[in-house]
Amino acid sequence: MNYFLRRLLFMLPLTLVIVTLAFFLVRVAPGxxxxxxxxxxxxxxxxxxxxxxxxxxxLISQYLRFLGLKWERTPGGSxxxxxxxxxxxxxxxxxxxxxxxxxxxxxxGLPVSLTLGFLAFGFAxxxxxxxxxxTAVRRGHWGxxxxxxxxxxxxxxxxxxxxxxxxxxxxxxxxxxxxxxxGAPLQAVLPMVALGLYFGGRVTRLTREGMTQALQSxxxxxxxxxxxxxxxxxxxxxxxxxxxPVVSYSGPMLADLLTGSFVVENIFQIPGIGVFxxxxxxxxxxxxxxxxxxxxxxxxxxxxxxVDLAYSLLDPRVRYE
Amino acid sequence: xxxxxxxxxxxxxxSSISVEAVHLSPNQKTWRRLCANRPxxxxxxxxxxxxxxxxxxxxxxxxxxxxxxxxxxxxxxLAHWFGTDVHGRDVFTRVFAGARISLLVGAVGTVxxxxxxxxxxxxxxxxxxxxxxxMMRFVDILYALPSIVxxxxxxxxxxxxVKQWITAISPALAPAxxxxxxxxxxxxxxxxxxxxxxRGQVLSLRSRPFVLASQSLGASNRRILFHHILxxxxxxxxxxxxxxxxxxxxxxxxxxxxxxxxxxPAASLGxxxxxxxxxxxxxxxxxWLIVGPGCVLALTLLALNFLGDGLRDAFxxxxx
Numbered sequence: 199m200n201y202f203l204r205r206l207l208f209m210l211p212l213t214l215v216i217v218t219l220a221f222f223l224v225r226v227a228p229g230x231x232x233x234x235x236x237x238x239x240x241x242x243x244x245x246x247x248x249x250x251x252x253x254x255x256x257l258i259s260q261y262l263r264f265l266g267l268k269w270e271r272t273p274g275g276s277x278x279x280x281x282x283x284x285x286x287x288x289x290x291x292x293x294x295x296x297x298x299x300x301x302x303x304x305x306x307g308l309p310v311s312l313t314l315g316f317l318a319f320g321f322a323x324x325x326x327x328x329x330x331x332x333t334a335v336r337r338g339h340w341g342x343x344x345x346x347x348x349x350x351x352x353x354x355x356x357x358x359x360x361x362x363x364x365x366x367x368x369x370x371x372x373x374x375x376x377x378x379x380x381g382a383p384l385q386a387v388l389p390m391v392a393l394g395l396y397f398g399g400r401v402t403r404l405t406r407e408g409m410t411q412a413l414q415s416x417x418x419x420x421x422x423x424x425x426x427x428x429x430x431x432x433x434x435x436x437x438x439x440x441x442x443p444v445v446s447y448s449g450p451m452l453a454d455l456l457t458g459s460f461v462v463e464n465i466f467q468i469p470g471i472g473v474f475x476x477x478x479x480x481x482x483x484x485x486x487x488x489x490x491x492x493x494x495x496x497x498x499x500x501x502x503x504x505v506d507l508a509y510s511l512l513d514p515r516v517r518y519e
Numbered sequence: 520x521x522x523x524x525x526x527x528x529x530x531x532x533x534s535s536i537s538v539e540a541v542h543l544s545p546n547q548k549t550w551r552r553l554c555a556n557r558p559x560x561x562x563x564x565x566x567x568x569x570x571x572x573x574x575x576x577x578x579x580x581x582x583x584x585x586x587x588x589x590x591x592x593x594x595x596x597l598a599h600w601f602g603t604d605v606h607g608r609d610v611f612t613r614v615f616a617g618a619r620i621s622l623l624v625g626a627v628g629t630v631x632x633x634x635x636x637x638x639x640x641x642x643x644x645x646x647x648x649x650x651x652x653x654m655m656r657f658v659d660i661l662y663a664l665p666s667i668v669x670x671x672x673x674x675x676x677x678x679x680x681v682k683q684w685i686t687a688i689s690p691a692l693a694p695a696x697x698x699x700x701x702x703x704x705x706x707x708x709x710x711x712x713x714x715x716x717x718r719g720q721v722l723s724l725r726s727r728p729f730v731l732a733s734q735s736l737g738a739s740n741r742r743i744l745f746h747h748i749l750x751x752x753x754x755x756x757x758x759x760x761x762x763x764x765x766x767x768x769x770x771x772x773x774x775x776x777x778x779x780x781x782x783x784p785a786a787s788l789g790x791x792x793x794x795x796x797x798x799x800x801x802x803x804x805x806x807w808l809i810v811g812p813g814c815v816l817a818l819t820l821l822a823l824n825f826l827g828d829g830l831r832d833a834f835x836x837x838x839x
Binding site: 212220223224226227228229350351353354355356358359361362363365366370371460461464465475476479480487490491494495 | 660667668669671672673675676677679680683765769772773776777778779789792793795796799804806809810813816817818820821824825
C-alpha cells in the first residue's frame with residue numbers, strides 16, 4: 199500500500215513538470231493565437247486582445263498567473279492573489295473559442311471521448327478474449343491459422359484506414375449505420391469498431407500466447423490426470439492464468455484508447471476532446487493545449503497506477519515495494 | 520529474454536539445440552532457422568518488392584505523381600491500376616512515391632531510435648549503480664508521458680524553429696525541413712523500449728566470465744563495450760529493429776493523416792489515405808483512393824511484423 203501512496207504522491211510533481219514543459223513550449227514557439235492571414239483591425243485591437251489574455255506580460259509572470267501564484271496590486275494599493283489559476287482549478291479562457299473556459303470545453307467533450315474509449319475497450323476484450331481462447335485451443339488447425347492471421351491483419355490496418363472503409367461499406371453502401379455524429383446508440387457502433395479493432399487484435403495475440411503457455415504447464419497435466427473434463431481444464435484451470443498478460447496490457451490499452459481517439463473522432467465527426475488536441479496546437483491556443491496535455495498526462499498516470507493496483511490484487515505473486 | 524543465442528554461452532547451448540553433425544556457428548544456425556521459416560522469407564521478399572517498386576515506379580511510370588491530368592476519379596483500369604484521384608493523378612504512381620517516403624521515414628527514424636536507445640541502454644547497463652538508476656528512472660518517466668500528445672505539441676511548436684534554421688542555411692532545403700523533423704522526432708520518441716531491452720542484456724552480460732576475463736587482462740571499457748558486449752546484443756537489437764520500423768511508419772502515417780506529417784504535393788501513405796478519406800461522400804464512392812494506399816500500408820506493416828516474429832524465433836529458438 200505504501201508503494202501506491204508514494205506513486206500517488208509522485209504523480210503531482212510529475213504532472214507539474216509535464217504541464218510546465220507544455221506551457222513554455224507552446225508559448226516560446228513562433229506564431230501566436232491571434233496571427234491570422236488578415237491582421238486584426240488595428241494595433242489598438244491587437245494590444246487590447248493581448249492585454250485581456252495577459253499575453254503582454256513576461257513569460258514568468260504569465261506562468262505564475264497560470265499557476266495562480268501571482269500577487270498583484272489592486273487599484274486600492276493592497277496586495278492580492280490574481281484570481282483563477284491552477285490552484286483554484288481554473289485553466290483559463292480558451293484563446294480560440296472566445297468566451298469559453300478550457301475547463302468548460304473539456305467537460306463538454308470528455309464524457310463523449312470517455313464513452314467512446316470504454317466502448318472500444320469493451321469491444322476489444324469481447325473480440326480478443328474469445329478469439330484468443332479459440333485459436334489457442336485449436337492450435338495448429340486451420341481455425342487457429344485464420345484467427346491468428348485476422349488478429350495480425352487488424353493490428354496492421356490503422357484506424358484511419360478501417361474507419362473510412364467501414365463508412366464506405368456499412369454506412370454508404372449497406373446503409374446499416376449512420377455515417378457519423380454522436381448521440382444515438384447506432385452512431386456509436388462504427389467508431390467503436392474502428393477504434394477497438396486494433397486493440398482486439400492485440401488482446402487476441404496476448405490471450406493466445408497466455409493460453410498456450412498455460413496449457414503447457416504442469417498443473418494442467420495434474421488437472422487432466424485427476425480426470426477433470428476438458429472444458430473444466432480450459433475454463434477453470436488454464437484461463438485465469440492466461441488472462442494475466444491481458445490485465446497488464448489493459449492499462450496502456452485503456453490509456454491509448456482514451457488519448458488516441460483523435461483520428462476516429464475526426465473521421466466520424468464526434469464532438470470529443472480529441473478533435474481539439476490537434477486543432478488547438480496548430481492554432482496556438484495556448485491555454486487549450488496546456489489544459490489538454492495536463493488532462494492526458496493525469497489520465498495516463500492514474501490509469502497506469504490503477505492497473506498496477508489491479509495486478510497486485512489479482513496475482514498474489516506480484517509484490518511492489 | 521533468453522541468452523541462449525550468445526556465442527560465448529558454451530556447451531550447454533550446443534547440447535540443447537544442435538543435432539546436426541556439422542558444427543555451425545550460432546550465426547549460421549540463426550540463418551538456417553530463418554531460412555526454414557517460410558512466412559518470414561515470403562515477408563522479406565515482399566518487403567524487398569515494395570522497396571523496389573517504391574524506387575522504380577515513380578521513375579518509370581508514364582504518369583506524373585505530382586502534376587494532375589484531366590481524367591479525375593477514374594476507377595482502376597489497365598491505364599491506371601489503382602485509379603486516379605481528385606486532380607487526375609495516377610494513384611498507383613502516387614502510392615509508391617508515398618511508400619518511398621514512408622519507408623524512408625521508417626528507416627531513418629529507426630536508425631535514430633537505435634542510436635539513442637542502444638547508447639542509453641549500454642551506458643546504463645554497463646556503468647550500473649546510481650547512473651543506471653537515474654537513467655532508467657528517466658526512461659520510466661518518459662514512458663508515463665502521453666507520447667502522441669507530446670509529438671503533436673512538439674511538431675507544431677518546434678517546427679517553426681527548424682524551418683527558420685533551415686531556410687537560413689539554404690532556402691531550397693525548406694520542404695525537406697518537415698521530413699528531417701519527422702526523422703528526428705519519431706526516432707526520439709521510439710527509443711525507450713530499445714534502451715530497456717539493451718540495458719537488460721548488458722546487465723546480464725557484464726558479469727559473464729568472458730567479460731571478467733577481458734577486464735582482468737586489462738582491456739579498456741571501450742574495448743569491452745564494443746568488442747564483447749555489442750556483438751552479443753546485436754541479435755536482440757535486430758529483432759527489435761524490425762518491429763520498430765512498422766511502428767514508426769504507422770506513427771508517420773498517423774501524423775500525416777492529421778496533416779502534421781509530410782506536406783503536399785509530396786505524399787506519404789498516410790497523406791494519401793487522408794486524401795481518400797476526404798473524398799468520402801454519399802453520392803459516389805471512390806473506394807480505390809483508400810483501398811490502394813491502405814492495402815500497401817497494411818501489407819507492408821504485416822510483412823515487417825512477420826519478419827520480426829521470424830527473426831525473433833530464429834535468434835531465440837526457445838521463444839516459440
